[in-house]
Amino acid sequence: MNPVISLKNVSKIFHRRRWLSLSDGNNIVRAVDDVTVSIDEGQSVGLAGESGCGKTTLGRLISGLYEPTEGTVVINGRNINEGSREIRQQVRRNCRMIFQNLDAALNPFMTVQHILEEPLKVHTKKTKSECNRRIEQVLESVNLPRSFKNEYPHTLSGGEKRRVSVARAIVVPPKILIADEPVSALDVSIRAQIIDLFQNLREELKLTMVFISHDLGVLNDVCDRLLVMYDGKIVEDAPIEKLRERSLAHPYSRKLTESVLQISVDSRQ
Ligand SMILES: Nc1ncnc2c1ncn2[C@@H]1O[C@H](COP(=O)(O)OP(=O)(O)OP(=O)(O)O)[C@@H](O)[C@H]1O
Numbered sequence: 001m002n003p004v005i006s007l008k009n010v011s012k013i014f015h016r017r018r019w020l021s022l023s024d025g026n027n028i029v030r031a032v033d034d035v036t037v038s039i040d041e042g043q044s045v046g047l048a049g050e051s052g053c054g055k056t057t058l059g060r061l062i063s064g065l066y067e068p069t070e071g072t073v074v075i076n077g078r079n080i081n082e083g084s085r086e087i088r089q090q091v092r093r094n095c096r097m098i099f100q101n102l103d104a105a106l107n108p109f110m111t112v113q114h115i116l117e118e119p120l121k122v123h124t125k126k127t128k129s130e131c132n133r134r135i136e137q138v139l140e141s142v143n144l145p146r147s148f149k150n151e152y153p154h155t156l157s158g159g160e161k162r163r164v165s166v167a168r169a170i171v172v173p174p175k176i177l178i179a180d181e182p183v184s185a186l187d188v189s190i191r192a193q194i195i196d197l198f199q200n201l202r203e204e205l206k207l208t209m210v211f212i213s214h215d216l217g218v219l220n221d222v223c224d225r226l227l228v229m230y231d232g233k234i235v236e237d238a239p240i241e242k243l244r245e246r247s248l249a250h251p252y253s254r255k256l257t258e259s260v261l262q263i264s265v266d267s268r269q
């Protein structure tokens with residue numbers, strides 16, 4: 001099978017100015033460090049690892065929001081950082097990202113209608129009434145009432161905002177979906193609903209998914225393959241069964257699994 005996503009020796013370096021430092025040198029952060037990985041069509045891949053290990057940066061590199069400092073990102077056989085603006089836009093159309101920080105991702109001055117209309121205007125030639133029909137359809141598929149199109153983000157709960165962000169990512173149906181911590185900070189029942197939603201979408205749209213989460217339990221429910229990052233590198237690439245069997249190879253992954261198991265045991269006591 002041909003990979004849909006293929007990264008070869010990809011690194012992303014950030015230069016961060018040390019404002020309070022007496023020396024005038026820059027701080028170099030190697031957020032993603034020489035990552036080579038391929039993901040096949042229809043696969044759902046979980047990306048785990050401690051805070052700051054580079055998960056969001058890797059997601060942004062795949063969706064074309066960041067250019068790699070080194071290496072190549074190939075989506076559907078095409079290097080996404082080469083070619084005209086039109087070609088890049090075409091890639092963006094097929095590859096959508098659900099952002100980690102909802103308050104930054106949903107424009108507070110736009111109604112849900114406007115938020116959902118934007119990708120339709122950029123990526124399709126739909127008429128106003130076709131856009132309206134699609135917006136109602138997509139609200140229904142994320143289990144939100146149609147009346148929500150008149151709401152502003154600040155009037156919505158965390159779970160509702162999350163659904164709006166999912167709706168925005170799928171309003172123009174993508175082939176690849178990168179979901180960055182889509183269930184963090186949600187209570188258990190809402191979390192279960194959103195996980196169900198992802199499982200349905202995956203079947204319905206035949207999506208290739210990269211699901212970023214600290215929560216290995218969530219990845220166990222949604223994914224069929226697990227990548228673990230540590231300090232910018234992928235240190236584990238295994239079928240999800242290895243997580244269930246607790247037979248991950250890398251010492252850091254084992255530590256991660258043990259700490260999750262420990263927490264679930266502690267919370268039952
Ligand atoms: N735009 C940026 N400019 C400078 N440094 C950045 C930038 N974005 C990320 N970094 C740094 O790169 C590293 C990786 O960040 P990233 O956001 O990818 O981590 P993460 O694994 O998603 O963390 P979390 O689990 O907390 O979301 C961190 O050290 C972060 O401070």
Ligand SMILES: [Mg+2]
Nearest residue numbers: 055056057100
């Ligand atoms: Mg992140």
